[in-house]
Amino acid sequence: MQNASLYLDNARPTDEAARRRAVLAVIIGNGFEWFDFISYSFFAIIIAKLFFPVGDRNISLLLSVSTVGVGFLMRPVGGLILGALADKAGRKVALTITILLMTMGTALISFAPTYKQAGLLAPAIIVLARLLQGFSAGGEMGGATAYLMDRVPGAQRGYYTSWIQASIGFAIILSAALGTWILNYLSAAQIESWGWRIPFLVGLMLGPVGMYIRSNLVESDRLERGAVESAPLLDIVRNGALPILLGFGLVIFWTVCSYVLLFYIPTYAVKALKLESSAGFIAVLVGASIVLVVTPVIGHLSDRFGRKPFLVGATIAAIALAYPLFAFINRQPSLGSLMLFQLVFGLVIACYEGPVLAAISELFPARIQSTGICIAYNLAVITFGGFSATIITWAIAATHNNLAPAVYVIVTASLSLVAAIAWRPAQASTVR
Numbered sequence: 001m002q003n004a005s006l007y008l009d010n011a012r013p014t015d016e017a018a019r020r021r022a023v024l025a026v027i028i029g030n031g032f033e034w035f036d037f038i039s040y041s042f043f044a045i046i047i048a049k050l051f052f053p054v055g056d057r058n059i060s061l062l063l064s065v066s067t068v069g070v071g072f073l074m075r076p077v078g079g080l081i082l083g084a085l086a087d088k089a090g091r092k093v094a095l096t097i098t099i100l101l102m103t104m105g106t107a108l109i110s111f112a113p114t115y116k117q118a119g120l121l122a123p124a125i126i127v128l129a130r131l132l133q134g135f136s137a138g139g140e141m142g143g144a145t146a147y148l149m150d151r152v153p154g155a156q157r158g159y160y161t162s163w164i165q166a167s168i169g170f171a172i173i174l175s176a177a178l179g180t181w182i183l184n185y186l187s188a189a190q191i192e193s194w195g196w197r198i199p200f201l202v203g204l205m206l207g208p209v210g211m212y213i214r215s216n217l218v219e220s221d222r223l224e225r226g227a228v229e230s231a232p233l234l235d236i237v238r239n240g241a242l243p244i245l246l247g248f249g250l251v252i253f254w255t256v257c258s259y260v261l262l263f264y265i266p267t268y269a270v271k272a273l274k275l276e277s278s279a280g281f282i283a284v285l286v287g288a289s290i291v292l293v294v295t296p297v298i299g300h301l302s303d304r305f306g307r308k309p310f311l312v313g314a315t316i317a318a319i320a321l322a323y324p325l326f327a328f329i330n331r332q333p334s335l336g337s338l339m340l341f342q343l344v345f346g347l348v349i350a351c352y353e354g355p356v357l358a359a360i361s362e363l364f365p366a367r368i369q370s371t372g373i374c375i376a377y378n379l380a381v382i383t384f385g386g387f388s389a390t391i392i393t394w395a396i397a398a399t400h401n402n403l404a405p406a407v408y409v410i411v412t413a414s415l416s417l418v419a420a421i422a423w424r425p426a427q428a429s430t431v432r
Contacts, residue, residue: 308421
């Protein structure tokens with residue numbers, strides 16, 4: 001157990017070149033992991049047809065999007081194991097393992113036989129791949145964030161950690177651009193035969209690059225000083241439930257930003273709005289571009305003006321805008337209306353995601369930071385994110401109301417608003 005000098009405000013900054021390498025290593029690995037998750041979400045309809053062929057198309061899609069949720073069942077397990085590993089053995093070890101496991105899962109999806117070719121073995125392979133990727137992703141966010149928090153100046157944590165979120169925007173852009181190209185330049189038969197595998201093969205090629213970069217990271221100075229916690233989970237318990245509860249609350253709307261307002265939109269555009277598949281991909285490009293460009297700006301502003309104004313403001317905006325915007329795209333379903341929808345929500349998402357990782361990190365001492373982030377993050381993701389597409393698909397089918405996602409956004413944003421108002425960093429600092 002280390003003393004208060006190891007709290008977040010006292011992490012020793014490193015030189016600019018080392019910080020750039022740290023940011024590059026984190027965003028490349030994190031972007032690769034999310035690229036694969038996003039690609040699966042975007043091609044959920046085709047994967048449903050090839051791997052889960054049942055008579056009812058709604059049930060087929062439900063089974064397909066549920067495999068995303070199944071992967072999330074492994075997130076808490078991966079978060080506990082890999083988060084504790086990052087706090088005990090070092091961030092570098094944990095980060096290298098996460099990208100290795102993600103690459104293995106991507107390889108399984110890339111070469112999986114379809115149901116027509118292998119029967120029940122086909123969906124079993126897909127489920128196994130999602131479980132591997134879920135375990136990996138469970139430790140990614142905590143390890144990546146804690147690594148950056150160890151290596152950047154305290155006054156710039158919002159800016160540097162916001163690049164983790166920006167990398168997700170880049171992954172969405174790459175995946176959506178690739179998806180748009182596939183849908184526009186390949187025939188339906190080509191897409192079903194092999195075209196849907198292209199994003200996963202691209203991701204598979206990126207995996208070794210990420211593993212090489214992460215295996216050459218410079219480990220945190222805390223390890224050299226022996227500043228590690230031998231039992232992170234016990235320390236989390238001793239620190240009380242409030243930091244975990246607040247972190248959980250902050251992640252709720254964050255995960256809905258990604259899994260509902262971005263990843264689910266291509267499926268929603270086709271199934272609910274009856275638009276061409278390419279319309280959903282193009283619209284997502286708009287939202288993701290806003291996230292990529294604006295998130296680091298908001299992260300920087302949160303270092304100057306505090307985390308809370310942006311967290312509170314973004315959740316209030318989401319509560320106010322969700323219903324009218326979903327109603328708008330249903331009244332006027334078109335590429336233009338969907339792009340406007342993504343433009344507005346892209347700004348809301350960037351305002352929330354810019355400071356949120358730094359805010360959650362500042363709830364925990366450095367010695368248990370990775371474990372704390374992993375627990376709070378994965379509990380919220382599995383509760384409100386991983387099965388969000390499944391819940392919304394079921395709700396729309398059961399109620400015959402395309403505005404069900406708006407209600408989901410309003411409820412989750414309200415919960416995060418409460419957490420944002422109650423948020424306080426672990427120690428007094430320059431952030432507010």
